[in-house]
Ligand SMILES: Nc1ncnc2c1ncn2[C@@H]1O[C@H](COP(=O)(O)OP(=O)(O)OP(=O)(O)O)[C@@H](O)[C@H]1O
C-alpha cells in the first residue's frame with residue numbers, strides 16, 4: 235500500500251469517526267427521550283397534545299397549553315422578526331457603505347454574540363417591569379415575543395446579507411441597465427433570485443428561537459395555564475421542559491422527556507423542510 | 517450636423533475616489549451607425565460607455581462632470597437630468613459577460629423588462645413582443661421550443677444573444693455593447709457581429725472592442741481611447757488605414773506599450 239493510499243484511508247477513517255462523534259450524542263438524546271417520555275405520548279396522544287398540565291403529583295395531563303403558548307409567542311416573534319430581519323439584511327447588502335448600514339452591522343454583530351438571557355432581561359426592564367416598563371406592569375408574553383424577535387433579527391439580517399452578497403454584480407448591473415428602479419431590482423430580480431437562501435436564513439433564525447427558554451422565563455415568567463393575554467405570562471414548550479424537568483415529580487419529569495422528544499422532532503422537521511424547500515426553489 | 521448625432525459627449529470627466537479615470541473626452545457618436553471604441557485594457561472604454569447610460573452611478577464615490585446629450589426621438593436630452601430609468605430604457609446595454617437572470621426562464625428574461633417598465637401589458641402582448649425581439653436578435657429558431665427552460669441552460673453565445681434581445685425588447689434608440697463577444701466561439705462571435713451591423717438600420721450602435729480586427733469588420737467609425745483620453749476619432753477606413761496619431765498607429769498595429777503616457 236502506497237503512502238498516498240494509506241493517507242486516504244486514514245483521512246476517510248477520521249472523517250467517519252467525527253461523523254460518529256456527532257451522531258452518537260444526537261442518537262443518544264433521541265433514544266433517551268423516547269424511552270423516558272415516548273411511551274407517555276403513545277399511551278395517551280390526544281391528552282398529551284391537547285390537554286393542560288396537572289398539578290404536581292396528579293396523574294395525566296398534557297402540553298396543549300404550552301404548544302398553544304409557543305404558537306402565539308413564536309407567531310408574534312416571527313411577525314416582527316422575519317420582515318425586520320429580511321429588510322435589514324437587504325439594506326445591509328444593497329447600501330453596503332452607508333453610515334446606517336455600517337452602524338447596523340456593528341449593532342447586529344454585537345447582538346448576535348449577546349447572551350440571549352440579557353436580551354430577555356433588557357426587554358423586560360424596558361417594556362414590562364413594574365417600575366420602568368412602558369407597556370405592562372409585570373412579566374408578559376409580548377415581552378418574550380419581542381425578546382425572541384430581537385434574538386432572531388440579527389441572525390436573519392446577517393444571513394440574508396450574506397445571501398445577497400453572493401449575487402454576481404453583473405446580475406444587479408444587468409437589472410439596473412434595463413431601467414429598473416432600486417425597488418424593482420431588489421424585490422423583482424434579486425430577492426426572487428436568492429429566495430432559497432432567504433428562506434434558509436429565516437429558518438436558521440427560527441431554529442435559534444424555537445428552543446429558547448432563558449429569555450422567555452425572564453421576560454414572560456412561568457405559567458402553567460392556557461394563554462390568556464399578551465400582557466400576562468404565557469406557557470411555552472421550552473419553559474415547560476425546564477420547569478417540569480427540574481421538578482421532583484415523576485409525572486412532570488416524564489412529560490418533560492415527552493415534550494423534549496416533541497420539540498426535537500419539531501426542530502428536525504423544520505431543518506428537513508428547510509432543506510427540501512431549498513432544493514425545490516433552486 | 518447635429519441631426520446625425522445620437523450621443524454627444526462634451527468634456528466628460530469621471531473620477532472614482534478622486535482618481536480621474538476619464539480625463540475630458542468630447543465625441544459625437546453618429547446616428548444609425550456602428551461606432552467602435554478601441555483602446556488598451558484599463559484605458560477607460562467601459563467607463564465611457566457606462567457614463568452614457570449612467571450605470572457609472574452604481575459605483576460608490578464616483579463623480580461625473582461635463583455633458584452628455586442623448587438623442588431620443590427628434591430631440592437631444594441631457595442624460596444627467598433625465599430619469600435614469602427612462603434613459604436606460606432608451607439606451608440599452610449589453611455586458612461583456614452574458615448576464616441573463618439565472619432564476620428566470622428564457623421567456624421571462626424577455627418579458628420582465630417590458631413588464632416592469634410598462635411597455636407591454638398582458639401575457640399575449642408580452643409574448644408577442646418577446647418573439648419579435650428574439651427573431652430580431654436571431655435567436656428565435658434556437659429557443660422557440662424551449663422558451664420555458666432556465667436561461668442559464670443556454671450556451672454562452674446564446675445567453676449573450678438573449679441579453680441583446682432582452683435589451684431590444686425595451687425599444688431603445690441606442691445600444692451600447694461592452695466587448696460582447698469576449699470568450700465566445702467563432703460561430704457566436706460572427707453571429708453577434710452580423711447582428712450589430714444589422715441593428716444599425718434601426719438603432720445607433722456603440723461597441724467597445726478589444727480587437728482591432730473586429731472593429732474593422734463591424735465599424736463605420738472608430739474612436740481610439742488611451743489613458744482616459746480620446747486620441748483619435750474618424751471613419752473606420754481612415755483610422756485603420758491612415759491613423760493621424762502615432763499612438764493610434766502603435767495600437768492598431770499591435771505595438772502599443774503599456775506605460776506609454778499621453
Ligand atoms: N469600480 C471601480 N473602482 C475603481 N476604479 C475602477 C473601477 N472600475 C474601473 N476602474 C478603473 O478605471 C480605469 C478604466 O477602467 P475601464 O474598465 O473603463 O477600462 P477598459 O478600457 O474598459 O479596460 P478593459 O479593456 O480591460 O475592459 C481602470 O484603471 C480601472 O482600474
Ligand SMILES: [Mg+2]
Nearest residue numbers: 561562563694
Ligand atoms: Mg472594459
